[in-house]
Amino acid sequence: MSKLRVAVVGAKGRIGSEAVRAVEAADDMELVAALGRGDRLEALTEAGAQVVVELTHPDSVMDNLEFCVRNGIHAVVGTTGWTEDRLAKLTSWLEASPETGVLIAPNFSIGAVLTMTFAQKAARFFESVEVVELHHPNKADAPSGTATRTAQLIAAARREAGCAPQPDATTTALEGARGADVDGVPVHSVRLRGLLAHQEVLLGDTGETLTIRHDSLHHSCFMPGILLGARRVVSTPGLTFGLEHFLDLD
Numbered sequence: 001m002s003k004l005r006v007a008v009v010g011a012k013g014r015i016g017s018e019a020v021r022a023v024e025a026a027d028d029m030e031l032v033a034a035l036g037r038g039d040r041l042e043a044l045t046e047a048g049a050q051v052v053v054e055l056t057h058p059d060s061v062m063d064n065l066e067f068c069v070r071n072g073i074h075a076v077v078g079t080t081g082w083t084e085d086r087l088a089k090l091t092s093w094l095e096a097s098p099e100t101g102v103l104i105a106p107n108f109s110i111g112a113v114l115t116m117t118f119a120q121k122a123a124r125f126f127e128s129v130e131v132v133e134l135h136h137p138n139k140a141d142a143p144s145g146t147a148t149r150t151a152q153l154i155a156a157a158r159r160e161a162g163c164a165p166q167p168d169a170t171t172t173a174l175e176g177a178r179g180a181d182v183d184g185v186p187v188h189s190v191r192l193r194g195l196l197a198h199q200e201v202l203l204g205d206t207g208e209t210l211t212i213r214h215d216s217l218h219h220s221c222f223m224p225g226i227l228l229g230a231r232r233v234v235s236t237p238g239l240t241f242g243l244e245h246f247l248d249l250d
């Protein structure tokens, strides 16, 4: 069987360099291009890439995806910074290229995906819920894509269950003291040398708390999800948001 022709964009970065090694080691894939900042995107079409793994920066990802989608190249995207506006723009490009698939995964690690699923499940049973994400200090953005997505999923689950907004009688003397408000869920971002990527979902009600914690200890934890995404996205046209759609979690 012919191998899947995969390119990595952002190939010299922390996760991109790990992805290059993972694609090279996969028996069913061929690494046909590895692009860094300043490299020509045309190299992707010249190399005959079927799938691009996009791991760059929120300022770069839209241009890269526009090129991929317009050229019918599927994409697996780990880069963060997704807003409703950005998703709408990407969706309009995909409508003009209906056979092309794009997977955006706020997090490729199975533990992080499960954290989001468990948090979504627990959300309606507790009066209070807050998210704390902790990352290395070279991270491009805050809050993390994972924390934003987790908070959105929690908020949606609470809305669906008819939960009241969570109580908070605090008067804040300093702006930011209660974190960022994502759909009514406070999200706190810690940046600390020595960390990689970690998240806690804190849930509380009278007399009890539940903490769901996930730790990414090495970038290798993201690789099975990236490889799965590359294998599946070629037969999944349109936009898929979240790796859970390619996993059987039931």
Ligand SMILES: NC(=O)C1=CN([C@@H]2O[C@H](COP(=O)(O)OP(=O)(O)OC[C@H]3O[C@@H](n4cnc5c(N)ncnc54)[C@H](O)[C@@H]3O)[C@@H](O)[C@H]2O)C=CC1
Pocket: 009, 010, 011, 012, 013, 014, 015, 016, 035, 036, 037, 038, 039, 055, 056, 057, 058, 060, 064, 077, 078, 079, 080, 081, 105, 106, 107, 108, 109, 139, 140, 145, 222
């Ligand atoms: N979804 C997930 O599971 C994960 C997502 N990420 C996200 O991936 C992104 C990259 O993270 P890191 O590797 O830690 O950052 P990094 O800064 O180490 O690497 C990014 C690389 O992309 C390059 N780059 C920037 N613009 C480019 C362009 N237009 N073309 C080609 N290369 C370009 C940079 O020069 C750099 O080498 C961030 O948004 C991060 O949040 C990181 C880890 C896991």
Ligand SMILES: O=C(O)C1=N[C@H](C(=O)O)C[C@H](O)C1
Pocket: 080, 106, 107, 108, 135, 139, 140, 143, 144, 145, 146, 147, 196, 197, 198
């Ligand atoms: O920048 C990182 O490192 C990570 N970014 C993603 C995010 O913003 O959620 C995924 C993971 O947390 C690592």
